[in-house]
Amino acid sequence: MAMRFPLTDLLDEQESYNFLLKTLHPDGMKCKQGHALPPDQKPHDRRRDPIFDYRCRICGNVFNLFTDTVWQGSQYDCRKIVLIVRGVAQGTPTLHLADELEVDYGTLLERRHRLQKLALAHKPDTALTDEETEADEMFQNAGEKGTKHADPDDPPRRRANKRPGKGTMANDRPPVLGVVGREAGQIRLEVCDDTQQATIQPEVEQKTEPTTTLYTDESNAYNRVAGTGRGHGTVCHSQKEWARDDDGDGIREVHCNTMEGIWTGLRNFLRPFRGVHKKTWLSMWPCLSGLIISNGSLLTS
Ligand SMILES: [Zn+2]
Known part of the structure; x- marks a missing residue:
């Protein structure tokens, strides 16, 4: 018992x-x-x-x-x-x-x-004021639980797929964009349709100040960040590079480790909800989780 x-x-x-x-x-x-x-x-x-x-x-x-x-x-x-x-x-x-x-x-x-x-x-929508920010994407499996299928030959419930690689809203692995400020620790999360530069760029511009230095991985989505006047440092995750010292002061400041830690917390948070309907629920959880992180890190306790 x-x-x-x-x-x-x-x-x-x-x-x-x-x-x-x-x-x-x-x-x-x-x-x-x-x-x-x-x-x-x-x-x-x-x-x-x-x-x-x-x-x-x-x-x-x-x-x-x-x-x-x-x-x-x-x-x-x-x-x-x-x-x-x-x-x-x-x-x-x-x-x-x-x-x-x-x-x-x-x-x-x-x-x-x-x-x-x-x-x-009450989802916060102001830009993060931190001088150093990180952006990264996470892919969350989300099926269509609860949606009735008209086609009798179609499986009754399309489970979230397990294919590796870039997810989109269309293939049931919608990306979640996270932007975090390193000083204040505040976060902005957004469920996006895909990780194209045209999708990600406006989100990054809305969520950070033009004076920030943004650290990301090598994804093409961030190619035009520097063109807005923002500083931009990238780590090459595909080359197994996780942190780098660009300014030579002995501190490896070029990394996305803050965001990586947040993703770990979010994955744990999401585990009980596998198979939720992607449209309704995924639009809901990041703001709730985002508020929680902004208001005292309940996710990690
Ligand atoms: Zn009164």
Whole structure:
């Protein structure tokens, strides 16, 4: 029999509340109209301790920790919500999470979809300001799970193929472009149709400042990076070259090792989701994962 971990019982409810307060309201709690909660104000209703209701002194609206968040109307306690957010962030399958936390599968799935939608809506789209950036592509197998096939002679489900080499959206191995800043550690991820220069170049220009030095592999996709005024260093992965010292200071600065490390984290994150529908899900996960990496490296914990 599998050992069960009563995680909810092991966490402190007040600590979980404090964590959610910091995460959901970094600038302090507010009513629906945006009036700040004075630090000395007493709760209006204490029945759901520690999730107190407050009545706004200005507009009279009653609000709490979850007002205007994904968790409004939820009956989960703070410990469960912390563990759900963690599970979604780490890519724990919904069935496993529902079982472990003893919550309803359908309700949990619905919350997960709302979280992912929010992540997509808040996907960062500003250029990375780092002086040194790296760009690289990863290829993710993605079939067409759930799509009905009209042709009875066609296999019922085209599994993601295992062919090596350049993937495209059309052959079920869509490339994911990653650009990371070496100083701030922020990342921008994009699912692309292919790795042609015409596809990759505009993405790189949008995701980096013109003053950056971009490190990539030798792919033709990056041939015109230097033409934009950006510095460009390449390592020749096909020649088994992984890092090189171009400026002679003894530091091998020409590499894509930051991106390589992120891909390892993402592959682990994606493992439970093999065979997802490429259009719906692949458009969703990079932004979620990207947010997670930008906001504290949950993927590697
Ligand atoms: Zn108010």
